[in-house]
Amino acid sequence: MEGYISIWCGVGLYLVVDLEGIKMYWLPLLVGLLASGAYGQLTAQSSVAPALRECYTDTLLQNRNNLPPATINVLIDIIRHVEDAPNVNMGLREIAVSLLHTYRQDGIEYHQPEANLVNNANILPYAPTFHSFHRHRLLLTKLIPNNLQVLENTTLSSPLKCAIHNMLSTTVDARVQGNGNCNQFSQYRALRTARQVSDSDIADDVEILDPALLNSKNRMGQMRQYNPKNDVEYNNYGSARSERQLLGESLCPILTGVVRTFWGEVSAGHLIAGIAAGSESQRVSVLELAKGSVLNYANAQQTVSSVFAATLSGDLAEAVLIQGTERGNPTISIGATGYWNSTQAPKYFMLRNRVNIEMTDPEIRGDIDGYVLGSTLNTPLATYGSLKLSQLLDMYYSRNGVFNLETRACNRRSLMQQYITNANLVTETYTFAAALDTQMPLRGTITGGLDSLVDSAVTNFQTSIMNDLNCGSTESLSIDYRLRTNLYLVIDSTWQFDVIYPAISYLLDSIDVNKFGSSITLLNAFDGSIVINTTWSLADFHSEYTLIKHQSMFTGVNLQTSLTNIRTLMHERLEIDRMHNYVGGNATVLLFLLNSGNLQNNDEIWQQARILNETVPDLRILFTTSTNQMDNLWNLVRDMHQDIHTISLTTTVNHVEALAPTLNRIQQTGRRIINPLCGATYNREINSGSRTFEDFVEPNYINFYAISPNYFYSNNENRRIRISRTGAAMGSLVVCHSRSVTQPRQNATSHGLDENAITCQTIATTGNVEINLRNPCDGFSTINSCPFFYVSVQSTTNGVSTFSATCTDSACRFPYSVRYNVQIEDFGCFSSSASIGASIIVIVASLFINVFRSS
Ligand SMILES: *[C@@H]1O[C@H](CO)[C@@H](O)[C@H](O)[C@H]1NC(C)=O
Numbered sequence: 048m049e050g051y052i053s054i055w056c057g058v059g060l061y062l063v064v065d066l067e068g069i070k071m072y073w074l075p076l077l078v079g080l081l082a083s084g085a086y087g088q089l090t091a092q093s094s095v096a097p098a099l100r101e102c103y104t105d106t107l108l109q110n111r112n113n114l115p116p117a118t119i120n121v122l123i124d125i126i127r128h129v130e131d132a133p134n135v136n137m138g139l140r141e142i143a144v145s146l147l148h149t150y151r152q153d154g155i156e157y158h159q160p161e162a163n164l165v166n167n168a169n170i171l172p173y174a175p176t177f178h179s180f181h182r183h184r185l186l187l188t189k190l191i192p193n194n195l196q197v198l199e200n201t202t203l204s205s206p207l208k209c210a211i212h213n214m215l216s217t218t219v220d221a222r223v224q225g226n227g228n229c230n231q232f233s234q235y236r237a238l239r240t241a242r243q244v245s246d247s248d249i250a251d252d253v254e255i256l257d258p259a260l261l262n263s264k265n266r267m268g269q270m271r272q273y274n275p276k277n278d279v280e281y282n283n284y285g286s287a288r289s290e291r292q293l294l295g296e297s298l299c300p301i302l303t304g305v306v307r308t309f310w311g312e313v314s315a316g317h318l319i320a321g322i323a324a325g326s327e328s329q330r331v332s333v334l335e336l337a338k339g340s341v342l343n344y345a346n347a348q349q350t351v352s353s354v355f356a357a358t359l360s361g362d363l364a365e366a367v368l369i370q371g372t373e374r375g376n377p378t379i380s381i382g383a384t385g386y387w388n389s390t391q392a393p394k395y396f397m398l399r400n401r402v403n404i405e406m407t408d409p410e411i412r413g414d415i416d417g418y419v420l421g422s423t424l425n426t427p428l429a430t431y432g433s434l435k436l437s438q439l440l441d442m443y444y445s446r447n448g449v450f451n452l453e454t455r456a457c458n459r460r461s462l463m464q465q466y467i468t469n470a471n472l473v474t475e476t477y478t479f480a481a482a483l484d485t486q487m488p489l490r491g492t493i494t495g496g497l498d499s500l501v502d503s504a505v506t507n508f509q510t511s512i513m514n515d516l517n518c519g520s521t522e523s524l525s526i527d528y529r530l531r532t533n534l535y536l537v538i539d540s541t542w543q544f545d546v547i548y549p550a551i552s553y554l555l556d557s558i559d560v561n562k563f564g565s566s567i568t569l570l571n572a573f574d575g576s577i578v579i580n581t582t583w584s585l586a587d588f589h590s591e592y593t594l595i596k597h598q599s600m601f602t603g604v605n606l607q608t609s610l611t612n613i614r615t616l617m618h619e620r621l622e623i624d625r626m627h628n629y630v631g632g633n634a635t636v637l638l639f640l641l642n643s644g645n646l647q648n649n650d651e652i653w654q655q656a657r658i659l660n661e662t663v664p665d666l667r668i669l670f671t672t673s674t675n676q677m678d679n680l681w682n683l684v685r686d687m688h689q690d691i692h693t694i695s696l697t698t699t700v701n702h703v704e705a706l707a708p709t710l711n712r713i714q715q716t717g718r719r720i721i722n723p724l725c726g727a728t729y730n731r732e733i734n735s736g737s738r739t740f741e742d743f744v745e746p747n748y749i750n751f752y753a754i755s756p757n758y759f760y761s762n763n764e765n766r767r768i769r770i771s772r773t774g775a776a777m778g779s780l781v782v783c784h785s786r787s788v789t790q791p792r793q794n795a796t797s798h799g800l801d802e803n804a805i806t807c808q809t810i811a812t813t814g815n816v817e818i819n820l821r822n823p824c825d826g827f828s829t830i831n832s833c834p835f836f837y838v839s840v841q842s843t844t845n846g847v848s849t850f851s852a853t854c855t856d857s858a859c860r861f862p863y864s865v866r867y868n869v870q871i872e873d874f875g876c877f878s879s880s881a882s883i884g885a886s887i888i889v890i891v892a893s894l895f896i897n898v899f900r901s902s
């Protein structure tokens with residue numbers, strides 16, 4: 048049990064007692080700042096917080112095209128950066144609170160300076176003036192106050208800081224964007240697979256937009272009685288018309304603070320606020336919230352729940368107050384749909400409406416998720432006290448959920464019904480609206496009828512987000528294995544950036560680049576040099592790979608220099624593996640994604656490919672090119688029919704379809720199991736002896752391995768691998784192997800595989816499975832012709848309803864991952880470089896082709 052007790056010792060000192068180590072620290076807090084109560088609340092003040100200002104002044108950071116995309120995986124990655132930062136030693140609760148206080152500032156808007164202010168270096172034309180700021184200020188100062196220091200400015204790099212600020216902070220940018228044409232999104236329609244649409248509910252549709260339906264249903268109908276020219280700003284500065292009158296000009300205002308997940312767009316600030324509020328859940332006195340003001344509503348409750356106000360009742364109250372005073376309509380409209388203008392690189396989320404946007408769909412989802420996770424936080428923390436915020440989110444937005452299959456995003460609608468009662472929501476909303484009314488400037492005064500407005504809002508909330516995907520349909524759309532592939536991606540800079548960037552972004556999402564999964568290394572096809580060094584961080588990759596970086600790459604493709612340098616790089620990596628006694632666990636793929644036509648191939652190039660083939664046997668080389676280059680490339684890959692693809696990429700292409708064959712090849716490349724002593728030299732005498740590595744599999748997931756014949760070509764009677772469980776965990780492990788099926792599994796027939804080619808064994812709670820590798824290459828005269836040995840390890844948890852926390856060290860992605868050992872016995876080192884025969888056939892064949900082509 049890990050734990051801390053903080054004792055407030057008066058004059059700016061905290062005594063922190065670490066229960067485990069019985070250590071004590073004195074944390075000096077800045078007395079002056081504490082006295083003013085302002086230290087943690089610079090983001091609650093009515094100017095842009097100092098540490099966030101560079102996100103609005105630096106032109107690179109201001110442009111979201113230079114920042115990582117707003118996806119839940121990027122958000123989790125950035126939170127991991129914070130959790131892993133050397134000076135941040137905080138638990139889940141403190142991290143959630145600190146993230147809010149450091150990076151969230153709602154409602155920041157651009158204000159066009161008057162002519163004479165242009166270029167005034169002392170004025171930043173941004174300020175938190177949008178309505179969402181007022182609730183935000185109450186949140187940070189009264190509902191989730193922070194006695195801790197905010198995170199240091201150096202915790203995150205500037206691009207990551209601005210990215211998380213944008214992901215957490217809700218505001219609307221109503222300036223006219225780009226060419227002002229919002230109706231170019233029909234092309235993205237096809238991309239949205241993750242959504243069910245029923246005819247009756249088209250009006251509630253979120254991400255799919257069918258222009259035909261749009262026209263027939265006149266979705267913008269509400270705007271008829273809304274004349275932009277009448278949209279006078281309440282916070283008009285000076286006598287000139289505020290630039291916020293431009294609200295009427297942009298048909299597609301950008302909603303900030305939105306993060307894409309597989310289960311719909313989520314306002315991450317609301318999500319984290321719910322968790323933070325839940326972590327120190329309290330009832331806050333309404334008089335305290337309304338400090339200095341007179342409450343208008345006599346029949347309001349005395350207190351509000353901080354978790355409700357941070358999430359659902361907060362947004363409902365905003366909608367009630369603003370719509371109630373501005374539109375005078377007795378019906379409060381809840382929910383507003385939007386879309387990303389690029390689904391593969393989600394950076395700008397455009398709303399389809401300019402009015403009634405106080406509680407948009409992403410906010411609804413963020414509120415529900417934040418409320419559910421926040422109000423039930425004690426349950427997962429009781430299961431695993433050292434649970435990290437990144438793990439909580441990773442579990443909730445995954446197939447396995449937060450220690451059970453109930454608490455997960457795909458189950459949102461039933462969680463909402465389970466945890467949120469109508470009566471509670473009405474009371475909390477009414478009371479918080481009364482408090483917020485004293486804090487937020489409105490364009491009218493509510494003199495009565497607040498309760499019916501609240502009723503209307505809550506009723507409409509109940510029928511929102513009806514079309515979100517449920518668990519059943521998402522499971523059929525996702526795979527039950529995770530990749531751990533070191534992907535070396537070689538690109539040439541003749542690709543247009545806005546064509547190649549979304550494609551790369553999609554690939555990285557699909558191969559699960561993260562600290563516990565795949566890595567990405569970006570190389571230049573001009574010479575094979577490193578453009579972006581190996582990283583397991585999506586956020587770091589995206590903040591480095593920008594238009595400027597792309598344009599600074601040397602142009603052209605030189606396969607000879609590239610392959611020579613890549614061969615050297617791969618040999619270095621093998622030597623590093625040898626040094627570290629690395630036995631396996633990751634796959635390696637080299638993917639050339641090329642736009643240049645007419646690639647030059649020659650004998651020298653083929654020689655490099657051959658050496659790679661023979662000395663880096665676990666490397667899968669793939670070519671995906673924009674024109675058919677089969678004739679030039681066929682002799683550089685292992686399997687010319689499956690490893691070479693032609694792709695047609697454009698800015699509007701459906702990446703899911705276009706990249707499917709390439710992605711499939713990457714997915715089929717199993718994690719390697721090697722004899723680390725071989726290095727790049729394959730000295731025959733070296734026997735691995737007995738070696739092990741540890742691996743992890745999530746409940747109901749499966750890991751695939753591939754062992755190259757280079758480690759077992761000549762027979763050794765004792766050669767085998769052994770899979771054994773380590774540590775207690777629920778369920779069984781099923782170990783399968785095959786010589787022909789790259790992804791062997793039980794019940795193979797239902798997956799379209801050949802059952803007879805697969806052998807499976809089960810490990811119950813203890814024990815192990817041994818697979819002998821005796822005479823595995825009998826009948827094959829060359830190493831190259833002898834097939835790989837494929838192994839899989841699957842976790843099955845039939846009948847287990849609650850997962851326990853058995854994987855608690857830093858190597859575990861999920862606390863409920865199941866761990867096991869892979870042991871190898873007497874692996875050898877065999878290289879085909881001696882099998883000249885095979886090589887000569889290929890040389891003759893390539894000569895023949897050349898003669899044939901030139902004649
Ligand atoms: C935070 O760091 C950035 C760059 O590292 C710097 O430009 C900025 O001024 C710093 N902000 C504060 C408030 O220290």
Ligand SMILES: *[C@@H]1O[C@H](CO)[C@@H](O)[C@H](O)[C@H]1NC(C)=O
Pocket residue numbers: 112224225388389395
């Ligand atoms: C999305 O919209 C933003 C803002 O208007 C623009 O900068 C960006 O280029 C657009 N992206 C695409 C793919 O259209």
Ligand SMILES: *[C@@H]1O[C@H](CO)[C@@H](O)[C@H](O)[C@H]1NC(C)=O
Pocket residue numbers: 531533561562563564565566583624629632633
């Ligand atoms: C294998 O993957 C793990 C987790 O992603 C990573 O920590 C490790 O460094 C990788 N090893 C190699 C040799 O790539």
Ligand SMILES: *[C@@H]1O[C@H](CO)[C@@H](O)[C@H](O)[C@H]1NC(C)=O
Pocket residue numbers: 577580581
């Ligand atoms: C890439 O990273 C490795 C390991 O951190 C380092 O040794 C190497 O110098 C880096 N290469 C480049 C080009 O930055």
Ligand SMILES: *[C@@H]1O[C@H](CO)[C@@H](O)[C@H](O)[C@H]1NC(C)=O
Pocket residue numbers: 653656657658660682683684685686831832889
């Ligand atoms: C690499 O090995 C495979 C057999 O595994 C063989 O079919 C292919 O021709 C080889 N490629 C090269 C470039 O040597």
